[in-house]
Amino acid sequence: MTVTPAEAASRAAQILARPATINGLTVPNRIAMAPMTRMFSPGGIPGEDVVSYYSRRAAAGVGLIVTEGTYVGHASAGQSDRVPRFHGEEQLAGWAKVADAVHAAGGTIVPQLWHIGMVRKQGDQPFPDAPAVGPSGLRIGEDEVTGKAMTQADVDDVIGAFAEAAAAAERIGFDGVEIHGAHGYLVDQFLWAGTNRRTDAYGGDPVARTKFAAEIVAAVRETVSPEFPVIFRYSQWKQDAYDARLAETPEELEAVLTPLVTAGVDAFHASTRRYWHPEFDGSDLNLAGWTKKLTGKTAITVGSVGLDGEFGKAFQGEGAGLGSLDNLLDRLERDEFDLVAVGRALLQDPAWAEKVLSGRFEELAPFDAAALKTLS
Ligand SMILES: Cc1cc2nc3c(=O)[nH]c(=O)nc-3n(C[C@H](O)[C@H](O)[C@H](O)COP(=O)(O)O)c2cc1C
Numbered sequence: 092m093t094v095t096p097a098e099a100a101s102r103a104a105q106i107l108a109r110p111a112t113i114n115g116l117t118v119p120n121r122i123a124m125a126p127m128t129r130m131f132s133p134g135g136i137p138g139e140d141v142v143s144y145y146s147r148r149a150a151a152g153v154g155l156i157v158t159e160g161t162y163v164g165h166a167s168a169g170q171s172d173r174v175p176r177f178h179g180e181e182q183l184a185g186w187a188k189v190a191d192a193v194h195a196a197g198g199t200i201v202p203q204l205w206h207i208g209m210v211r212k213q214g215d216q217p218f219p220d221a222p223a224v225g226p227s228g229l230r231i232g233e234d235e236v237t238g239k240a241m242t243q244a245d246v247d248d249v250i251g252a253f254a255e256a257a258a259a260a261e262r263i264g265f266d267g268v269e270i271h272g273a274h275g276y277l278v279d280q281f282l283w284a285g286t287n288r289r290t291d292a293y294g295g296d297p298v299a300r301t302k303f304a305a306e307i308v309a310a311v312r313e314t315v316s317p318e319f320p321v322i323f324r325y326s327q328w329k330q331d332a333y334d335a336r337l338a339e340t341p342e343e344l345e346a347v348l349t350p351l352v353t354a355g356v357d358a359f360h361a362s363t364r365r366y367w368h369p370e371f372d373g374s375d376l377n378l379a380g381w382t383k384k385l386t387g388k389t390a391i392t393v394g395s396v397g398l399d400g401e402f403g404k405a406f407q408g409e410g411a412g413l414g415s416l417d418n419l420l421d422r423l424e425r426d427e428f429d430l431v432a433v434g435r436a437l438l439q440d441p442a443w444a445e446k447v448l449s450g451r452f453e454e455l456a457p458f459d460a461a462a463l464k465t466l467s
Pocket of ligand 1: 125273324362
């Protein structure tokens with residue numbers, strides 16, 4: 092059946108403009124901004140340019156902003172003095188301005204709380220003397236121990252740092268938090284057998300490897316109000332190991348997700364590189380789809396939304412390819428997942444959401460890597 096551009100635009104608006112719920116939070120529509128490290132915060136302090144970078148996107152229709160990864164208050168958490176920190180008076184004062192401006196623009200916002208673990212090179216900023224730490228002191232793809240295998244005291248300190256950051260987020264007016272458990276950083280280093288060789292209670296089978304993440308979630312949950320949303324981002328793929336997998340089957344995935352649900356996760360952000368890829372054989376559900384099916388929790392999908400040349404084709408009467416908006420809308424309509432996070436397309440065009448919500452597809456420009464270099 093041929094659909095006119097006007098009919099297609101109206102369908103997109105209807106499906107994407109519905110509010111979504113994450114615990115006590117109502118997100119005004121289904122479009123989220125994916126967390127993207129930008130390194131535009133000298134001294135770890137988000138300045139006025141960061142305030143306007145986020146509020147511009149909220150004003151132009153992004154319902155939920157997940158900030159770039161921001162370091163929790165642990166000396167080994169990061170490696171750049173230009174990545175914003177989520178601890179310290181000046182840093183939090185900067186973040187409070189970001190949250191206020193996003194709210195004034197009609198959006199909602201959560202910080203992505205981050206510890207990079209063994210990705211850190213010792214000697215890097217902002218705390219050059221701190222060691223790189225991880226479950227077993229191993230970097231992805233290496234068998235030689237080059238960092239510090241975390242002691243129970245280290246584990247407790249890091250869990251405390253996540254809980255303190257979450258408490259700060261609620262205190263300064265954010266709408267929830269996202270815990271960065273993806274892409275081979277610290278929390279994921281515990282989840283993945285490739286970097287977790289521990290023989291204590293934090294290593295072994297998938298449930299034991301999930302213990303650290305679940306304890307972070309539980310500590311965060313205990314620190315914030317019951318209705319304050321706690322989102323957990325995870326991925327199969329790792330930085331420098333794109334074929335890595337936490338789970339080969341839905342049963343294995345369920346083993347990882349269940350303790351996180353029990354600990355108090357309200358929503359999962361399932362990070363994939365292409366949202367249309369089926370996660371397991373025998374079903375076209377993607378990773379977010381499986382996550383929602385297995386946990387019943389709010390699920391956020393992500394991965395190349397708006398980047399495929401197919402994206403707006405339905406709106407030119409050319410039918411629907413895999414990376415098309417039609418495919419995305421079909422999945423949303425089936426409640427496969429609840430929200431759609433958009434990364435690079437929103438760097439390219441701060442008004443991307445507004446244009447999609449109002450069917451102005453002809454105004455969308457293809458992604459150009461030059462967009463990574465500015466904070467416009
Ligand atoms: C410049 C850049 C920085 C990123 N930084 C983060 C980050 O801090 N935390 C995170 O979880 N993902 C990060 N990502 C991954 C994105 O959140 C997103 O999952 C990925 O870009 C795929 O979405 P897209 O195809 O819409 O860009 C980053 C991606 C880009 C392009």
